[in-house]
Amino acid sequence: MAQALINVPFKARRGEIIEIKTLISHVMETGYRRSNSGEPIPRDIINAFVCTYNGDVVFRAELFPAIAANPFMSFFTVATESGVITLSWTDDKGATEVRTAKITVE
Amino acid sequence: MDHRRLRGATRRGFLAGAGRLAGGLGAAQLITVGPAAATPDAMAAAIRYVVGEAEVRDGKVSIEAPPLVENGNSVSITVAVDSPMTPADHVASIYIFNEKNPQPNVANFHFGPRAGRASISTRIRLADSQKVLAIAKLSDGSFWSASADLIVTIAACVEGT
Numbered sequence: 001m002a003q004a005l006i007n008v009p010f011k012a013r014r015g016e017i018i019e020i021k022t023l024i025s026h027v028m029e030t031g032y033r034r035s036n037s038g039e040p041i042p043r044d045i046i047n048a049f050v051c052t053y054n055g056d057v058v059f060r061a062e063l064f065p066a067i068a069a070n071p072f073m074s075f076f077t078v079a080t081e082s083g084v085i086t087l088s089w090t091d092d093k094g095a096t097e098v099r100t101a102k103i104t105v106e
Numbered sequence: 107m108d109h110r111r112l113r114g115a116t117r118r119g120f121l122a123g124a125g126r127l128a129g130g131l132g133a134a135q136l137i138t139v140g141p142a143a144a145t146p147d148a149m150a151a152a153i154r155y156v157v158g159e160a161e162v163r164d165g166k167v168s169i170e171a172p173p174l175v176e177n178g179n180s181v182s183i184t185v186a187v188d189s190p191m192t193p194a195d196h197v198a199s200i201y202i203f204n205e206k207n208p209q210p211n212v213a214n215f216h217f218g219p220r221a222g223r224a225s226i227s228t229r230i231r232l233a234d235s236q237k238v239l240a241i242a243k244l245s246d247g248s249f250w251s252a253s254a255d256l257i258v259t260i261a262a263c264v265e266g267t
Contacts, residue, residue, distance in 0.1 A: 017222035030231075032208045053220065060216040061226075066207050068180040068229040075215070078222040 002026050006087055008101035012079035020051065020059075021074045024089050024097060030065035046071055048090040054083035079105045149203050149239070152210035156201050156241065157249050167200075167242050167252035178232040178262040186225040187242040187250070191217075197224035199243040206236040207262075219245075231262035 007021040024046065031043025043065065051059040058077045071089075082105045088098045153162070170184040187197045196219045202212035215226045224242070232238075239253045 030208070056220070058218060058220045062214040062216075064209055064211040064213060066204060066209065066212040066231050068231050072227070072229050074227040076221055076223040076225055078220050080220065 002089075002097050004087075004089070004097055004099050006099050006101060008085050008103060009079075010102070011104045011106065014079060014081075014105050016079045017076050018079050018103075019074060019076055020085065020087070021072075022049075022087055022099075023070060023072045025070050026089075026091065028065065028067060028069040028071065032065065044092045046089045046091045049073065050086075050088050051075070051077070052086045052088075053077060054081065079103065081105050146205055149205050149210040152203055153201075153239070153241065156214075156243075160247070160249050162241060162249040162251050164251060166244075166250040167240050169238065169240050169252050169254040171238065171254050171256055173255075173257065175232060175256050175258045177260050178234075178258040179260075180229045181232050181256065181258075182227065182229055183238065184225065184227040185240045185242075185252075186223075189224045189242075189244065191219055191222055191224060193219045194245070196221070196245045197242050198245050200224065200226060201241045201243070202230070203239045203241070204230075204232065204236055205238075206234040207232065212238070232256060232258045233262050234258060 002025045004022065004024040009018050012018050026046050027044060028046065029041055029044040033041045035041055045063060045065055047063055049061040049063065050057060059075050061073065063071065082103060085101045085103055086098060088096055090096045166188045168186050171181060175181050185200050185202060187200065189195065189197045197217050199217065200215045203210050204212055212230050213228065217224055235257045237253050237255050239251060241249055241251045243249055
């Protein structure tokens, strides 16, 4: 579906609040625009985003057409244990893009 | 005589046909495109859908956004809520609404105590200068809100081309 950039710290202290930044390429077509021939352009946006930390959901988003193209999101989570942070985006066509990052908690 | 009648009939036919065509186009546009903008009524309805009958109080929430937006296609916005983020007292969700985009909803974000900090940054579209409202739902079920008036010089493309 898309190219994604994610920024998750490699290392953190136990209990530290870490910031996760995500950027994914996507047109985020609103469904309110028309093509040059006057046909409505069908909506195609990323409508859902989930961040899990070792399988537990720590952050979730429902997005609407008012989110700018190439959605950027930055949020926080507590570094509880070493493991894997998984980020996944789902669009109107049902395509899901997944990125994972390993984190070491000391 | 015949000639005039024919011309008249043609003109009437043409006008009637044009009227039907215009009506048809108008109706089609309403169905596919919907209202051009979310009126404050639509925003109020969207908020009511989220909060139900609960009271929404001012406070705890802060919105950080540029007061003067050069390009409505991408507006940086940060919404943060003052909360200890403990299992007993944390922010469950942050909802962002707008007044004048085609849809009143911008995004819904859901947190838990493991978020550590109830803060979210993203980039949104604004079709016009308008008020953006953020509502936070706390774990105790209370709702808190903040709003920001943003002036947009180049609006996000809504009508196409």
